[in-house]
Amino acid sequence: MFEDISTALDVTQFDHERSMMNYDFREIEAKWQKYWAENETFKASNNSEKPKFYALSMFPYPSGAGLHVGHPLGYIATDIYSRYKRHKGFNVLHPMGYDSFGLPAEQYAIQTGQHPAITTENNINRYREQLDQLGFSFDWSREVRTSNPQYYKWTQWIFIRLFNAWYNKKSDKAEDISTLVSIFEKEGTATVDAACDDDVAAFTAEEWNAYTEKRKQEILLKYRLTYLADTEVNWCPALGTVLANDEIVNGVSERGGHPVVRKKMTQWSMRITAYAQRLLDGLEKIDWPQPLKDSQTNWIGRSVGASVTFNVLDAERSRSNQDVISTPLNHPYQIEVFTTRPDTIFGVSFMTLAPEHELVAKITTPEQKAEVEAYVEATAKRSERDRMADVKTISGVFTGAYAEHPFTKEPVPIWIGDYVLASYGTGAVMAVPCGDQRDYDFAKHYNIEIPNIFEGVDISEEAFADKESTIIANSDFLNGLSYKDAMKKIITELENIGHGKGKVNYRLRDAVFSRQRYWGEPFPVYYVDGMPQMIGLEHLPLELPEVEKYLPTETGEPPLGNATTWAWNIETNEVVSNDLIDHKTVFPLELNTMPGWAGSSQYFNRYMDPRNDDAVFSPEAISYWQDVDLYIGGSEHATGHLLYSRFWQKFMFDMGYVPKDEFAQKLINQGMITGTSAFIYRDLDTNKVYSKGLIDGKNVVPIHADVSLVNASDELDVEAFKQWQPEYNDAEFILEEGKYIVGREVEKMSKSKYNVVNPDAICEEYGADSLRLYEMFLGPLEQSKPWNTAGITGVHSFLKKLWKLYSPFIDSDAERSRSATEAEPTAENLKTLHRTIKKVEEDIENFSFNTSVSTFMICVNELTAQKCTSKAILEPLAILVSPYAPHIAEELWSRLGHTESIAEALFPKFEEKYLVESSKEYPISFNGKMRFKLELPLDMGKDEIEAAVLAHEKTQEQLQGRTPKKVIVVPGKIVNIVG
């Protein structure tokens, strides 16, 4: 009886001790997450004696699906770096927020009527929960949401600043519009060199001063950095909306399959082209990935050449084809082309205009009119992408008109063809079939002459596009010149005769900034007499109105057209009912909203001072934080967000608001984490499902199985599968060796492929520290790599081993602990520790987080083998681990006796002296192949080593009597014997 009780007691005590001893990650992680939140451990101060470090992850769009394991990858990397920098004594800014305007919430609103603000709020809360459980060191007090009026106030503010600015090419920067007005007042357009619309007219100061206010505004609009312009869009009449190129499939809308036409619409645009060259130049001074820089470079698409003007001959003389030289020209029309090969101008045998070109209607002869009009109409129906995708079909129509060659004065037939794009260059080309394959194909197809202007080149099969390897012929004054010399000469000649000049052209287009959507920033704009007026800065934000329906109106207006209270009263400066619009004091407000990239184009600056209501940020905040030191995010933003942000930053720089004209010094693109799908194989003929090893020769179809039903050995839980997919209840699962083995394939993580793994489940089973370590352990940050949950047991058991290593500090038996922990570390202990410090520090600096995790494993394995219990070793080790696995590190730190968070503990200092060795195990190679190893003292000289190696019996064995031809000895490294 007594015995029983005592045994029972022992067991309880044992259990108690075990629970203290075990690595209880759930309790630990919850405890420290609460601690960090309550103590605001990661709150960044805007003034500090410490050096600053600004680490930023791209903020997410909070989608309804929540996070999957791929999303946190970049956040974990940024977090590790932030925590590391904090250990290194930096004042770290590491914020997070939400890009919370966007289409999915609006779609959901259209379907369910639920206000996008509610959907967004719910999604954000879900995101926050998921983010919180991963233990990030975010300063949540600085959170921003782009859909929050307090935030988008500043998006509207910068829009107004852009509206009130023009780009002065002479000073090569943006200036306030008032400087342009004062030039106009004094000198007219004579001395102005601005980035502006193509169709600006010249005028004198007197003319300007005599213009009406409306006329002046119309002119200024052509110069502003954000402006209204008629832009070609893909209009879908049935949906009453504008579609993006990728929403159109085979010329009809993706949704519903309605016809889409190209239509001109008045839209807000951003004059990003003004910055094309600076955006290009700026790439040289930022540490961004080369592929990303390349795609921006391609996107901007700088090409050097010349613009050339061709006079259009009037119809009479074109037809008679006579006296073209002797009769003076007074035809009003000119065609301007851009060419990168003005040196081939004598090879021109026709011209091609884009079907949309404004001259088409004007120059077409009556005979050709019907055919041309039919062609123009046909191309208008195809989207630009369709036209570009369909490269093989050659089509075009002769206009009947001729242009005059600027040098030979020969008539050149003018065609239209859809291989010329209205949106690039001038929408017209001078066709040189011998030097350009597209022109060549077109000429062949329509039997147009192909003059050869290259010496000794055969053009009977294809065009000759090589610039360097030949010289020009049949080209009057260019004969005998190389490409380079001909380029110089022709540009001089073009300028002499007033028919052109050297020009740099960019592929980059101005960015359309209007969207016919509800869930975006409203423009702070109202219209007086059709002219846009900005709402006073002091009256921002202009808040999004309530609407009953989120769809376009019946008259085809954007969703804001449904708002009944959406007019601006200029006396009270408030939004009032539309009924009050009188065009005297109450005016209609803009109905478009801003695009998704508006809110993300300066959020990184707003984080510096996010609660400031008087300025986008205070001068103190921006001068302290300057710019982002490290920016991590996906490469899909290369030509969107990352280009627009650089543009706005340069504008802010020009206006003197920010000290740096590039917002992020270093950028890293994290790779995508792909899913590892699982498949079962259903026989098409019978009701059988075969295991993977049995499918050979069978008529089976692979079917996705949910990855959570498969274990680490690719074995399917058949019962669980049947429960999940009841239609397989009657199916017969044919096993191999008693197991059903699934097939595996790496695919993009997606719901429909049942390969989505979400972090909540992982945190529940293994903890956030395990997840963080595992995400890093998978491979290099930049690379894309497949997720396989099975491997997480490796890092999880590492954490258990780590925990065990600290058991003298965790164990309640104080007596045992003290003597053990205060022991002096051994030389071996110190060597292990310092090797780890060195490696981990290098790894973090190089963003090679995967190798650090292995280093930790090796370190813990070694210290465990060494039975190390020394506080002098375990204390610095906890700091090393803390950026990666912060919860367990905090817990161990506190068990080591600290009462403060580990977050501010200084990173241990690496000391070389602990790694110094006295001997080296030399690899002995024969003809470059390592055959055996030999331990030799490190202070041994070259000759001694050679003698020692040659004397060794294994060397003799390897040589088998041969005499070595040569012996290479690299002291401290290797010995190689040749022969």
Place this chain on the structure above:
RNA sequence: GCCUUGGUGGCGGAAUUGGUAGACGCGCUGGAUUCAAAAUCCAGUUCUUUCGGGAGUGUGGGUUCGAUUCCCACCCAAGGUACCA
């Protein structure tokens, strides 16, 4: 087509300026512990072999005493981009 990145065991991946290829982990095999399982621990695990070795980092060449690493040509995969004049 063009640009970029990559190609190493069954899998993820390591190898710092050319110097021991496959660290670390998963998986697998065998063993210990257990009534049993989980967990844990130990040993093995590139291929091949006549157990001496031999071969091996997408393919074929080259430079070098020595190449996963540098050079040339090619093949394959992923991503971006595309009638850009």
